[in-house]
Each structure stands twice: as structure tokens, then as C-alpha cells.
Amino acid sequence: MTSLLPPNSTAAEIALEQALLVRVDLSRVAALKNPFACQADVLPFLGWELAISHWDTTWTVAEKRAAVAGAVAFHKRKGTRAAVEEVLARFHPLLSVVEWWQMDPVGVPHTFEVRAPALEIGAEFLTAETAESIIRDVAAAKPLRSHFDFVQSLEAQATLFMAAGGLAGGTHRADYQAQHDASRDWSLVLQTEIGEPVLTEDGLDYLETH
Structure with missing residues (x-):
């Protein structure tokens, strides 16, 4: 050329x-x-x-x-409850999120628990290595201001009583309690897009659907 x-x-x-x-x-x-x-x-x-x-x-x-x-x-979904639940679903479909206002008794605001039912998720799956992976991935997906515990729970079939042992990061926590919160029906409480309850104007109660 x-x-x-x-x-x-x-x-x-x-x-x-x-x-x-x-x-x-x-x-x-x-x-x-x-x-x-x-x-x-x-x-x-x-x-x-x-x-x-x-x-x-x-x-x-x-x-x-x-x-x-x-x-x-x-x-785009990171920092929301939906992102945390998506991460948990990759590990096991029975892993769940319980936010502070759903706990019994009600927990500290902007905290939540990742719960693993001990009867359905056996020890052969939930090894220390798997637990560390779950904690790592949830920490990357959760809202920045939120803190959480990883809890292996044992729930009775006919009641709402629960015994649980928890793992927060690298620190082991073992709590055992039997309490039943019948103060209100939390399923009726209005929630924000990230799953937190909506307060009334005076900040003393939660808005409900009726």
C-alpha cells in the first residue's frame, strides 16, 4: 500500500x-x-x-x-435487608434475618441476627469455616450502620420459646432464655424499604396497618 x-x-x-x-x-x-x-x-x-x-x-x-x-x-441492592437475605440464600435456604424490632425482647436499634435453626441445619453443614464465610459475606452486604450476631437457634415446635447460641464476628456468645412477647402483633407494623418499623410522629410508638 x-x-x-x-x-x-x-x-x-x-x-x-x-x-x-x-x-x-x-x-x-x-x-x-x-x-x-x-x-x-x-x-x-x-x-x-x-x-x-x-x-x-x-x-x-x-x-x-x-x-x-x-x-x-x-x-445496587447492597445495604438493604434484601441483599443480606440474598447472601444467606446462597449458603442455605433456611438461614433467616431477624431485625432488632422483631426480637423477643426487642433488641438494640440498628442490630439484627442471622439465625440458623439447629434442627434443620446440621453441624455437618454449619462448620466454623462456613460460619466465618457467612459472617464475612453478610458484613459486606448489610447496611453500614447495622451490627449483627450469627445465632444457631433451637425452637420448640408448639411455642415461641427459644434457646440460642450466637457468634458475632470472631467472638462466641451463648445466651439461653425463654420469653414470650405477646405485647403486640409485629406483622401489622408498617416497615420502611429496608425493613425497619415506622415510628409515629411523637416517636413513642409504631405505625400499624390499621
Whole structure:
């Protein structure tokens, strides 16, 4: 191909022109950001770029692709109860969130518990390593101002009495109590988008649905 450079072009300019004339296949570059089209060894870098806090190297390739594809949407939900529940569902469907106003007795505002029913979730699943992973991922997804305990609970079938042992971060807590809060029906209390009860104007009670 005839050069478009003038006769007094430098060697560097001529070399640059020749490099630009090389036909380079860039089709694979377009796929690097596509989690469903990129090579599997690229996925960890995409996970790092998207700040996926719950990345697990033992996942299958399909699971890694799904995590990358859903990362942006998950970041939009972070800091909400829904994000915490989504994290728990990845570990076990019976893990649940109990917020401070749902506790018996009512707990400290802006705290919650992650509860694992001991009868349904056996010790073979809930190892120390798994508990640490749950705590780590919940800490990354929860509202910034909230604090939580990880509690393995034993609930009676016919009553609301409960015995529980808890783990908050790396500190072990064992609480045993039998109390029954019949003061109100908490299912009737209005809640905000992040699951907290709505106070009345005077701040002395909670708004209810009727």
C-alpha cells in the first residue's frame, strides 16, 4: 500500500504507519468484558474489577459467570435487608434475618441476627469455616450502620420459646432464655424499604396497618 507520509518523514513516523497498517483481529477483545463469552481464566479479573466480595475460587465456571453478570445489580441492592437475605440464600435456604424490632425482647436499634435453626441445619453443614464465610459475606452486604450476631437457634415446635447460641464476628456468645412477647402483633407494623418499623410522629410508638 502506498504511504501517505511526506518524503521527510522520520523513521518513527514510518514505523508507526506500518504498524497501523497491520491487520489485527480485535474480535476477541470485545468479548473480554462479556462474562458469558470471555475465557474462563478472565473471570477472576472481572470479579476483582466489579468488587465481588463473595467470590469463591471453588465455584464452577457457570457460577463464576453468573456472579460477574449479576454484580452490578447486586451492588445496587447492597445495604438493604434484601441483599443480606440474598447472601444467606446462597449458603442455605433456611438461614433467616431477624431485625432488632422483631426480637423477643426487642433488641438494640440498628442490630439484627442471622439465625440458623439447629434442627434443620446440621453441624455437618454449619462448620466454623462456613460460619466465618457467612459472617464475612453478610458484613459486606448489610447496611453500614447495622451490627449483627450469627445465632444457631433451637425452637420448640408448639411455642415461641427459644434457646440460642450466637457468634458475632470472631467472638462466641451463648445466651439461653425463654420469653414470650405477646405485647403486640409485629406483622401489622408498617416497615420502611429496608425493613425497619415506622415510628409515629411523637416517636413513642409504631405505625400499624390499621
